[in-house]
Amino acid sequence: MADRYIEISLVKRGIHCTAKLLDDRAPITCAAVWNSLPLSADVYHAKYARNEIYALFPPFAKTEPPLENPTVTPIPGDLCYFSFAGAELGTKAYGYDAEVRPGTTVVDLALFYERNNLLLNGDVGWVPGIVWGQVVDGLEAMAQACNDLWRSGAAGETLSFRRSATTP
Template sequence: MTQHLRITLTSRGVSARARLLTEAAPRTCAAVLQALPAGGQVYHGKYARNEIYTLIPHPGSEPGAENTTITPIPGDLCWFTFTGDDLGNPAYGYEGGEQHREMRSIVDLAVFYGRNNLLINGDQGWVPGNVYGTIVSGLEEFAAACQDVWMGGARGETLTFSREETG
């Protein structure tokens, strides 16, 4: 059975529907489902280009590398696992960066909304992500809202991921 997620930018009132790639990334999909519902402060990618994401506590099930990419395409949903030290650098601009340093493991749930993304970080080098889903409806409107996060600001905006209820 095909499973879907609802991805929402709460304050902007926009959402998209995504299909889980359970055949290509079964462990990652299981870990995402274990973490849902999930969400928090949205961030716009600094290095990857056309990316928004939120950071959540690790749900406990680590999928490892699976269906990885360093060049995500529009509509890709990616999972990244980081340690608190990975995200504790003040240059990343996270308010409460000390809180990240105290966490052993953090998950970055990312949505890529445009072309020409490259997952490289000046401190860490290549950062492959697990592609676990793809947006199947609402990408155009969602991408416009993501661009507004970039230009209008992320403060006060929440990115949420939830299971989509089916009929």
């Protein structure tokens, strides 16, 4: 299979980066994401994992991918896939809208932009993610935009994932 690439964007800020799908390490997750693109939603900055931005989506795969290529210590440029039961994220401490509630499933697509991340949540413990992509171009500019998002807020900003027409 030829290498596949996606573009990840912070739409309002006009910043994007390009990532290579890790089809050799997470083929089921890559297929699920690829077949669902484009995806776009409100962006959040992590509270617990440190240097992470993410968006939440309704489930888009026929069945949730298995825990392939897992990590609890993502590195800069990792794209991770998480699936949560709404009850895991439905407390007021997380601050999500009405879509995140008991009885629902939520898919979290995340981009890690700097070092020293640890996927340990005080409510549920270790939260392994599936590493399904790696940023290969534009991470430095994206990291600066993510730091700005952390400092100035995420309100009104969108995180977008789409197939890339070109390779880096």
